[in-house]
Amino acid sequence: LPELPEVEIVRRGLERVTQGLCVRGAEVLLPRAVAWPAAPVTFIKGITGCMLTGWRRRGKYLFADLTNPVGAPGGCLAVHLRMTGQLLWLRREVPVSGHCRVRFFFDEDRELRFTDQRTFGRVWWVSALEDVAQVVSGVRDLGPEPLSDEFSVAYLHQRLAASRRPVKTALLDQRWVAGIGNIYADEALFLAGIRPETPCDRIGRVRARRLRDAVRAVLTASIEAGGTTFSDYRDVYGGSGRYSEVAWVYGRGEAPCRRCRAPVRRIKLGGRSAHYCARCQR
DNA sequence: ATTTCACCCTGGTGGC
């Protein structure tokens, strides 16, 4: 499940391997993987011949800035990996798996492959004349980046005070804060010592600060560990992340809490699984 | 305005 840390690791890998390279062509194996433009051929024409000048991340979205052959802005290529998406930097001779959705070709028989078992992932080409926020629905309403100053204690506390839903549900709401998914919501709540079902408005300023700090700490720690590989996540070289080995509660239902040895509990919350330690979290 | 929920999809699992 690629969340902010995994997407950030992929971004760094992409920047390392593709910055300054020209897209020589592309192939769309699953048309619905291309969210925009509607016709895959338009997508392919839009990016072919363009140079990738860099990769940016916003929440769980990736954006490659493009410069067209005459040096003018070529719009951008956007990618969302959703649950099982992967961007793999490969040699062209590597056999194409049945889960490959889009191929991007480069010189010297190099290739960037968008692979996605569950086919929820999407790619977009946004021309220089279009507005990213209009084309890539979801980007417009994204909340602050959790690692930025914008995600302040005052901001979080104000939003918490105005809501009665479970705090974990709020952390998963991309309009509140961008990039947190099921793994890091559980992990941050463990570090903050707060149970996932706690109503937002029961969390005061002191615990809001703890939660803000926990979100930052867990995301930073995971980026440093190369992300979490629970099942499908891989970096651009096909490597796994190591955060899964040290996760406090995520995916550890019934296993002993790493801090107090009480069994980690697994419950349903808003249609998602939630993991927590009943002793460490109140 | 805020919040909830069904839906999209595939591969793996567990029950019978």
Added chain:
DNA sequence: TGCCACCAGGGTGAAA
């Protein structure tokens, strides 16, 4: 062994 119901998960858009 086969069949089927069920689950996981993020984002979207409709409904409450």
